[in-house]
Amino acid sequence: MFKLIIFDFDGPILDSLKRSKNSVLQGRKLLIKKGVPLKRVRITKETFIKYWGYPGYRTSELMFPDLTKEELRVITDCWVRNELKRKIPLVRGTLKTLRYLRKRKKVIALLTARFRNLSFHFKNYPLENLFDIIQSWRPSVRQSEIERVHNNHIFCNYHKPNPNVLNPILKWAARKGISKKEMILIDDTLVGLETARRTKIAFLGVCTGPIDSKNKWKRYGNLNGKYVINSIAELPKWLEKCAGT
16 A cells, blocks of 8 residues: 655646647747757657656756757746746646545655746645645755745755655655555656666656657556556546555
8 A cells, every 4th residue: 555655746746748848849949040950959759758857957958969058058948938927737636636645644745856936836726735745856056046835845966867866755754654665656757767666666657748648658668557547637546446545
């Protein structure tokens, strides 16, 4: 039985893929207008599948390895600017699912590489009281740039897929008597899947990100369809059926 449910934020909870993807494509168009050769900004559907899930700038580096730092900044600036234009919707069924887990006395964690703009999204939805702990990435930036949105908000110098990224949550869970066998990570990316495998905890893939079908999860992640759901709206039934809760 799973006691601790760990959610990635973008994809499983925040339906941000469309806007983020459009921002990347918008930045790419700007670079082309500035004279950057097409071969240096070549992109495919597989590019998003393979590299989505890292922090924004690192994602851009992996997607466009031939761009300079200044050129990559064009893409990330579009990303940040477009995100703050208006609120991004939650994945349908998110609040209902989180409240269901609350009623079932599950421990709920949020694991995200975001360190900015979390408050922008949290102010739009009643999320804070639905998590027991939130863990964010702490990059090398000024302390004033790090946002806290929760009374139990911790930070880590590592990000997915480094297995050390889960150490703060694992230590916190251990103090509550929760073992690795009693926790599961819910994510929409191959980066999340790799993290779970390296950390040796259970994984459940959702199709509300770049990998939008069970077939793609099997093809790109070699993930058994039993461990894939269309969205977290299906999580309560999945837990009842597959986890014996």
